[in-house]
Amino acid sequence: MATPAGTTQKAWRVVRRGSPSQALKFQNDLPIPTPSPGSVLVKIQAAALNPVGYKLMKLLPNLIAGRPHVTEHDVAGVIANGNGTEFKEGDSVLGLVDNSKKQGALAQYAVIPAEGLVHIPPTLSLAQAAGLSLVGLTAVQGLVDILHIKAGQRIFINGGSSAVGALAIQIAKTEKCHVTTSCSGGKIEGVKSLGADEILDYTASPLWNQLSSATTPYQFDAIFDAVGTTALFTHSKAYLSPKGTYVSIVPEMNGVFGTLWGLFETSCRPTWLGGTPRTFKFFSMKPSKKNLQYLADLAREGKLTVPVDSEYAMEDTLKAYERLMTGHANGKVVVNITH
Ligand SMILES: NC(=O)c1ccc[n+]([C@@H]2O[C@H](COP(=O)([O-])OP(=O)(O)OC[C@H]3O[C@@H](n4cnc5c(N)ncnc54)[C@H](OP(=O)(O)O)[C@@H]3O)[C@@H](O)[C@H]2O)c1
Incomplete structure (x- = not known):
């Protein structure tokens, strides 16, 4: 009852x-x-x-x-x-x-x-259903509504083992993108099972360094940051396409000065003052029945867990x-x- x-x-x-x-x-x-x-x-x-x-x-x-x-x-x-x-x-x-x-x-x-x-x-399950809304809405709004990801694009998702990242990987794969992501060594198998094509261990060395120094250079169409790593944006000229956009859902918290500096680097510093020549967007998830139904339909079809x-x-x-x-x-x- x-x-x-x-x-x-x-x-x-x-x-x-x-x-x-x-x-x-x-x-x-x-x-x-x-x-x-x-x-x-x-x-x-x-x-x-x-x-x-x-x-x-x-x-x-x-x-x-x-x-x-x-x-x-x-x-x-x-x-x-x-x-x-x-x-x-x-x-x-x-x-x-x-x-x-x-x-x-x-x-x-x-x-x-x-x-x-x-x-x-x-x-x-009930537990999975309870966990879907906030992180799922964040992932779909970042990837589909803001980045407008398309089939065949190469996407980097920072934080593949985070709940938002896990949903983002699955959505990007459903949209037929190639997904590179980051997690720590012990979580690689779990992240792979969500469909990620390539996984970098963020504990091995700074991600921006791994991405900048790869033998075959990376050229992502979009970056979705579920961790909040300012350095990943400030070095992104080396691996994010000039038309690509960097979307973040987390401001890097690094003490008062560090946090303000991070906000300046990502959102205010003009390129003529040494700013990063790439588009940066921060957003907060908003409730949306349309997005929630999209997520529930993917889950019903067995494309999202x-x-x-x-x-x-x-x-x-x-x-x-x-x-x-x-x-x-x-x-x-x-x-x-x-x-
Ligand atoms: N703007 C918005 O609307 C919005 C919406 C939802 C969430 N958020 C924010 O997004 C963040 C993620 O939320 P969540 O619920 O997905 O968190 P979560 O599931 O609690 O994140 C924990 C996971 O993040 C991984 N992680 C930690 N540091 C990492 C790093 N430097 N690189 C890669 N992975 C790392 C951890 O892996 P290890 O154990 O291996 O370190 C762990 O698996 C939070 O800061 C949250 O507040 C913002």
């Missing part, structure tokens, strides 16, 4: 600024929200963590972050109240919860616009954050929501 038995629910709320162990509180008396027109009530069964969750917890003051609010965005679950939309009670769905309404993914229920949900394809690193019980959410914050997860870190 998907409809709630009571009127309150359990959830992990961000109550103050700090690391997850300082900022999060497990509460059991939050009201179950009522859907407004166009929205549905989702009984959440699994929620996936994303680095942005703990980064904002540590960074933003309470007022700007709109605290307290339930944490995280990515959910998989069942419709508890379809509210006259295309979804009916019991449908399995995946999508994103918007924190601006004080809700989040680490709760038993959330109200989500029907526009923000799609049916879970039978090829994905979501690597899952680990799963945790709702009560063990702080352990899940500890795993994510190592920076070495090999896929999505997922929390199973108990009812």
